[in-house]
Amino acid sequence: MxxxxxxxxxxxxxxxxxxxxxxxxxxxxxxxxxxxxxxxxxxxxxxxxxxxxxxxxxxxxxxxxxxxxxxxxxxxxxxxxxxxxxxxxxxxxxxxxxxxxxxxxxxxxxxxxxxxxxxxxxxxxxxxxxxxxxxxxxxxxxxxxxxxxxxxxxxxxxxxxxxxxxxxxxxxxxxxxxxxxxxxxxxxxxxxxxxxxxxxxxxxxxxxxxxxxxxxxxxxxxxGHRRQRERQILRILGEGPRSLPEFIPIMYKGLDPRLEKAAQMSVHAHLIDLERRNVVNRSEERWTAL
Missing domain, CATH: 3.60.15.10 (Ribonuclease Z/Hydroxyacylglutathione hydrolase-like)
Known part of the structure; x- marks a missing residue:
């Protein structure tokens, strides 16, 4: 922060x-x-x-x-x-x-x-x-x-x-x-x-x-920062499916709790963009790399 x-x-x-x-x-x-x-x-x-x-x-x-x-x-x-x-x-x-x-x-x-x-x-x-x-x-x-x-x-x-x-x-x-x-x-x-x-x-x-x-x-x-975040998301998904909240402690260590919702929304925006590009998929509340 x-x-x-x-x-x-x-x-x-x-x-x-x-x-x-x-x-x-x-x-x-x-x-x-x-x-x-x-x-x-x-x-x-x-x-x-x-x-x-x-x-x-x-x-x-x-x-x-x-x-x-x-x-x-x-x-x-x-x-x-x-x-x-x-x-x-x-x-x-x-x-x-x-x-x-x-x-x-x-x-x-x-x-x-x-x-x-x-x-x-x-x-x-x-x-x-x-x-x-x-x-x-x-x-x-x-x-x-x-x-x-x-x-x-x-x-x-x-x-x-x-x-x-x-x-x-x-x-x-x-x-x-x-x-x-x-x-x-x-x-x-x-x-x-x-x-x-x-x-x-x-x-x-x-x-x-x-x-x-x-x-x-x-x-x-x-x-460059946004592309690095994208690569980070894909590395995490390479280890298995994740729900949105599971990304935050891995990607944002020591994050001020007041900003956790903002971090989730940014990750969500990346995931939606990756989904649109057929790089990831979601089933109910979990995301998976394709």
Whole structure:
């Protein structure tokens, strides 16, 4: 488990990683959000775009508006619709008149335990940005890069003026992304990583964790990590059939109990992908190598 840095964190305080980018940390730390969701404001002229407005906390909404200062907020963009990313979109739109856009609406009913945030039922975009579509303002252009995998509606946003990429939860600066079936898809996730690896973005700004200064190097290691996990699963199945919980103590030694469900979901996502490729088979609750 990655250690969360000691407090105080810069919650609510505007930070400026580059001239066109302002970062505001939301007050929602957890084992799955690190120190909280990072909301980004893009622009340095008369208007701003807001990326991943975060939880609908009055304190955080006030901090976003304060960070914008005299500039107008003219676009509210969401990378996906987990509850730590998009619920503040609607109240921020009410306070600013800005349209909500970006990822498509996605709500999946799930009454069981989750390994991450549940989906936001309040998200209603005025405009869904398809892969390659752009929105622009005074001195900034954001282009949508479809990156399904963490969720089927996940989108990254490329800032064309600086070469930065806002990666939401697809690539994070502190941990690997949780892939939760049935909507989370390991095959799509790896294909999206390949897509980013082929790009030449200069820096990633994730929704959680530090900026990624060497993005292609990190993406390459992430792809390698997932392929190593896949090989590990196949080695375990080479010893005989296993149920899902049986993989965890072998693959994740010393795991924080709070993250056990997340680990199970990642293994499950790998198994589903391997099953789709006719490498493994399942019978009731047990998995077998073919």
């Amino acid at each position: 990655v250690d969360i840095p000691p407090r105080p964190w810069p919650t609510g305080t505007p930070e400026h990683p580059e001239p066109l980018v302002t970062r505001v940390l939301a007050p929602n730390p957890s084992p799955y959000t690190f120190t909280g969701t990072q909301t980004y404001l893009v622009g340095s002229g008369k208007d701003r775009a807001v990326i991943d407005p975060g939880p609908a906390e009055t304190e955080h909404l006030d901090a976003i508006l304060a960070a914008a200062g005299d500039a107008s907020i003219t676009a509210i963009l969401c990378t996906h619709t987990h509850r730590d990313h998009s619920p503040a979109a609607a109240p921020l739109a009410e306070r600013t008149g800005a349209p909500v856009m970006g990822c498509a609406k996605l709500v999946i009913a799930d009454n069981g335990p989750r390994a991450d945030e549940a989906f936001d039922t309040t998200y209603e975009p005025e405009r869904v940005l398809e892969d390659g579509e752009a929105v622009s303002g005074d001195g900034w252009t954001l282009r949508a890069i479809a990156t399904p995998g963490h969720t089927s509606n996940h989108v990254c946003f490329a800032l064309e003026e600086s070469g930065a990429l806002f990666t939401g939860d697809h690539v994070m600066g502190w941990s690997t992304s949780v892939i939760v079936p049935p909507d989370g898809d390991m095959g799509d996730y790896l294909a999206s990583l390949d897509k980013l690896y082929a790009r030449e973005d200069t820096v990633y700004y994730p929704a959680h964790g530090k900026p990624v200064e060497k993005p292609r190097q990190l993406v390459r290691s992430m792809i």
